[in-house]
Amino acid sequence: MRTTARFIPAIYIFLLMTPIYWLINMSFKTTNEILGTFSLWPNEVTFDNYITIFTDPTWYNGYFNSLSYVTINMLISVSVALPAAYAFSRYRFLGDKHLFFWLLTNRMAPPAVFALPFFQLYSAVNLFDTPLAVALAHCLFNIPLAVWILEGFMSGIPKELDETAYVDGYSFPRFFVRIFVPTIASGIGVALFFCFMFSWVELLLAKTLTSVAAKPIAATMTRTASSSGYELGLLAAAGTLTIIPGAFVIYFVRNYIAKGFALGRV
Amino acid sequence: MNKKISNQKAWWFVAPVIVLVAFNAVIPLMTVVNYSVQETFGNNVFFWEGVKWFETVLNSERFHASLGRQMMFTSIILLIEVPLGVAIALTMPKKGVWVSVCLVFMAMPLLIPWNVVGAMWNIFALPDIGLLGRAINALGIDYNFTSQPLSAWFTTILMDVWHWTSLVVLLAYAGLSSIPDAYYQAAKIDGAKPWAVFRYIQLPKMKRVLTIAILLRFMDSFMIYTEPFVLTGGGPGNTTTFLSIDLVKIALGQFDLGPAAAMSLVYFLIVLLVSWLFYTLMMKDEAQ
């Protein structure tokens, strides 16, 4: 019993990787091979799909667009969430509990509900089809999340740290930037990770708020699937490429993920 | 415990967050509320309609049907993902390099864009070129998710389990790793059987994270749109048309703004209500 149990994570990981493998497998096949023969690995490996993506601006710009709105969103979310989380963890003020709950309810808003109003709102302020629009829209769920995660980390830091710093003659801004922020560095890392995650995977709002100039890579894929027939190899290659940034990020934060989750805050 | 100092100036710290979130939440919400009580024939001309759209939505069979499908889907995935996630977390190694390896691989599905998840499962499950589709048909089972409702449901649920079980695993694992060794040692000395260890030590310690896992999975599966839309497009027929898919069909496909807005509000309220109930029950239990 004990020994068989040890294989369960391995089997689970194997099953998780199978669809991903199939995607990668497809990305190295030619369209003919995909449609003509059924094989567990590419018979003749082709890099054409990847070459197309790296040479066609509509493809690689999509990639940059996605990365740019994700980055902007991470920066905005965490930098405004930091002072707010500090306020929630350290001070009592009028309406603090309600405000906190209201922030969290935004995590519960179905993006589908907001798609159309968002389109009108961002058109009205002339931000439609810019990475900034998507970055701001994703703040809807990422800021509450970042506040929640950071508040958890900050509450774990004794107030004495603040008091000692004031006694030592630090001004508030200097204390915050020089002492407090480095102390909760791992919390910031976890918050950044989750902002990345939810901004990177979301598509409904990203697609609604862009048309050509700021189109995310994932939306470009949808276009391929529908308009230019069934270029499955290309689709698979683009899909494979979207997995890479995520895998990269997880690898870097692997030691913090468990800690972030351990706070019970996601 | 409550050592917080009263400080009204703290509002300044929260102000940027409020401005940004309010911009994204309040204005669109007002737009939706606005549409939900009016009728338009284009050209920005609106007529006051009161609660007519709400009555329409609440009485429409179409809404009932997608709400039913939605509840069915959410219940099934919760019933699978939560126990499965806990079981996998229990078998994970406690320390060493394998922990990192497990965490990295298990977290991967969580970071794949949702439409890529849908597309990936599409080519994975297609009966002619997909590994899964081929394999199931090779077993002698007639399987085609593009034409059979049952296959479509099976594939959608399998995809969601594939996509999100890891979230439960990671949360449960974090809960488990916060249990000090002394608890296991005491249980050993007390002669507790594995089941008793699970029931009286592991489960109580995981309660908090599991509540969060269930809450998150409830909210996210209730709002699911992209993955099933890319995989099945809501079909065959309407068999996998969940609430969000239906909503987008009405709002952007048919441009019936009034009913769509009313439906949006009802939908949002359901998510809020269930989450709130769940949250309150959890807090009450914790206070005991």
Next chain:
Amino acid sequence: MSKISLKNLRHSYQAEPGPDSEWALNEMSVDWSDGGAYALLGPSGCGKTTLLNIISGLIEPSVGEVWFGDENVTQLPPDQRNIAQVFQFPVVYDTMSVYDNLAFPLRNRQVPEPDVDKKVREIAAMLDLSETLMTRAAGLTADGKQKISLGRGLVRSDVNVIMFDEPLTVIDPHLKWILRSKLKELHQRIKTTMIYVTHDQTEALTIADQVVVMQAGTVVQIGTPVELFERPKHTFVGHFIGSPGMNVLPCQLDNGRPVYGGQTLEIASPISQRANGARLELGVRPEFVQLADAGIPVRITKVSDAGRFNIVDTQHGDDSIKLLVPTGETLPAGTAHLKFDPTHTQVYADDWMIS
């Protein structure tokens, strides 16, 4: 109930330990007699907890055997050894009531419910837990929780030994002595062997009949509190027990008598063991150093008030010597002479006492 013997025990957390430094416990053979109250005393990281966990069966020793009476239990899991253990941080089953917590070890062993009830109530009364029997264990204070952990050990009538791993760490100071005397009283009543791990000498000396002092994985001395105080077998025991600790001064030997500061000192009986080039030191506790008209010349550097005594720091060459002088006694200014009590002056070769 039976005697516990550790035979040629050695332990390392490495699978294939090499040099001495990789051993958490160095070879030791120790007997714990039935019904004794032992304290296992030593600084953090000296291997106390490792030793405790080997006795309880949570760790299997790399080398050697553990015997309970005439049964070799080295391979037995903890639940079959009939032991009880109270941990540093209280372990209670949060979701259960105090009653169910106490009943848990019995129910796991399929004890009939009427017997469980009788035993639980008896133990609860003994620990002053009767009032709170039906409340959720999670709501109790730290000392209440520690009582439950202890109670879970006591309910079983067949326990060979109860082990305590620094159980008072998280208890408020004013409750510590109440719990300590409660423990002492319980031991008197139930006569079960008790092993009490601590790094606090006061705790060890008040609770135990026999104190086992450990340092860096080695048992350096086993003895009654008085023995540890008057005849420390190792300089570490001298330092660690007593406040301030023993004076340890470099010396030579001349005809079995220590020579220090150019003077040959009297001791109880001349040393017959040969030192063979080992590092020689003499040890004398501040309690046994007196001011005298003649003797070792010293300079007084500091006097600190410790209540009934003044602790006087003096300097002889590079060595500092402490002594206790009753408050009120006038001290000579600047320089003085010291005399060591011959019956309480020991000689150490490479830190171990020789005679």
